[in-house]
Amino acid sequence: MKLTAVKLKKCVKIWRLxxxxxxxxxxxxxxxxxxxxxxxxxxxxxxxxxxNVIFGFIDNLSGWTREQALIVVASYxxxxxxxxxxxxxxxxxxxxxxxxxxxxxxxxPMDAQYLVSIWRGDPExxxxxxxxxxxxIYAIVNLDIPLAVVLKNLIYYIILMFNAYVIVYSITLILxxxxxxxxxxxxxxxFNQAVTRMSQYPTDIFAHKIAKIIFSTVIxxxxxxxxxxxxxxxxxxxxxxxxxxxxxxxxxxxxxKFWLFALKHYSSAxx
Numbered sequence: 001m002k003l004t005a006v007k008l009k010k011c012v013k014i015w016r017l018x019x020x021x022x023x024x025x026x027x028x029x030x031x032x033x034x035x036x037x038x039x040x041x042x043x044x045x046x047x048x049x050x051x052n053v054i055f056g057f058i059d060n061l062s063g064w065t066r067e068q069a070l071i072v073v074a075s076y077x078x079x080x081x082x083x084x085x086x087x088x089x090x091x092x093x094x095x096x097x098x099x100x101x102x103x104x105x106x107x108x109p110m111d112a113q114y115l116v117s118i119w120r121g122d123p124e125x126x127x128x129x130x131x132x133x134x135x136x137i138y139a140i141v142n143l144d145i146p147l148a149v150v151l152k153n154l155i156y157y158i159i160l161m162f163n164a165y166v167i168v169y170s171i172t173l174i175l176x177x178x179x180x181x182x183x184x185x186x187x188x189x190x191f192n193q194a195v196t197r198m199s200q201y202p203t204d205i206f207a208h209k210i211a212k213i214i215f216s217t218v219i220x221x222x223x224x225x226x227x228x229x230x231x232x233x234x235x236x237x238x239x240x241x242x243x244x245x246x247x248x249x250x251x252x253x254x255x256x257k258f259w260l261f262a263l264k265h266y267s268s269a270x271x
Contacts, residue, residue: 014110015118019086023123036124044077044131047200062204068233069202070139075225076200077132079164083172084125089192090172092119094179102266113173113259145233153232156241160228163248167220168196170248170255177255177262199224220247 026033051073055066064072083089093116096102105115140150175188182188199221206212215221223244231237 011110011114014115015086018118019121019123022121026123033124037127040124040127041131044128044135047073047077048135062202064202064204067139067142068229070135071143071229071232072202072225073200074132074136074139075161075164075228076197077135078129078161079168079224080196080200081125081128081132082165083168084122085129086121087117087169088120088122089189090117090169090176092116093173093176094189095119097179097266106266112263113256117169117173143233149235150232153235156236157228157232160223160231160241160244163244164224164228166248167223167251170251171196171219173255174258177259180262180266195219195221196224199226202226202229217247220251223247 026036048070051066051069054061055069059065061069096105096116096119102112102116105112105119108115143150172192175192178188198215203212203215203222203226206215212222216223223240227240227244231240
């Protein structure tokens with residue numbers, strides 16, 4: 001137990017230093033960093049404008065009111081922002097393979113998957129998380145839900161958001177692991193971003209049964225933002241809650257196994 005605690009403390013320290021290093025690199029060019037922060041903020045604003053335009057013509061979207069839909073959008077923004085800010089969508093995998101520096105990571109006395117995951121964080125994307133939290137608070141305040149109910153459901157919501165992060169991380173890891181065979185896997189990266197961005201809208205808009213099955217199991221978009229928002233608004237649903245937990249475990253385990261399989265096919269830069 002003590003050894004595990006020491007390892008965990010070491011991992012947290014390395015992650016913190018990695019984030020600090022990324023921030024210092026960005027701050028070396030402060031004006032450019034400011035422009036990047038503004039760019040991220042404007043991207044979020046455009047998404048919100050798009051939602052407002054939609055609800056300018058309709059009262060609800062597949063049963064979701066404007067404020068409820070904003071919670072879904074904010075939930076996705078939080079996950080996307082955390083992915084960019086903490087691990088930059090695992091950009092370290094393809095870059096280290098392409099640059100031939102993966103060898104340096106593999107010889108270090110720490111798990112290679114962890115090191116490439118925290119290799120880079122984009123500090124400007126904390127603006128994305130902050131903006132999402134403001135949108136989230138605005139939507140909650142304008143919902144006709146008692147504060148006590150919101151606080152109770154918030155616990156379940158946080159757990160489901162953690163599961164959502166794990167699911168997105170795992171899907172990204174699987175796709176990034178293909179870089180061991182295809183160094184320039186740009187199409188897979190674009191596919192990953194295009195698919196995950198679909199989860200910023202309530203998945204109930206996909207009325208077809210086959211689409212619902214795909215987006216609930218094969219590519220579980222529903223569990224990234226829609227399900228957490230549903231439970232926050234409507235209260236606990238044991239089936240959805242435990243399905244989210246199960247999917248997070250299954251996807252993380254599968255991604256870990258596939259990463260180790262892909263790592264065996266890595267051709268060392270020195271070989």
